[in-house]
Amino acid sequence: MAQEDLQKKVQLAFLSAFYGNLLTEKQRRVLSLHCEEDMSLGEIAEEMGISRQAAHEALARASAKMAEMEASLGLAARYRRMESGLGEALSLLRGRNYHQAEQVIEALLVWDQEDQHGL
Secondary structure (H helix, E strand, O other): OHHHHHHHHHHHHHHHHHHHHHOOHHHHHHHHHHHOOOOOHHHHHHHHOOOHHHHHHHHHHHHHHHHHHHHHHOHHHHHHHHHHHHHHHHHHHHOOOHHHHHHHHHHHHHHHHHHHHOO
């Protein structure tokens, strides 16, 4: 279960890079303490002077809000797709597979244009 908890924290931290500024100050603080400082809900509650339940609710709301924004906007998924494609192109370039690298980059550009225009 610890691995699953760690993956959830990493995902929350990743989403906060894209959507964290759209959360309330309290949600951002709870999220930061949970993900970056690895504090438990009890520790967060003590640090912030709130109940454990309030810490839990703030974290749950932040998580839900970021998941909703990602479902609507897809910025994190878009970033991951671009990063993966560029990594593949770089690997191909390092292997001197210039034609294949060019094809990967062209495919990313086409995907980017279609994605931006809703095609």
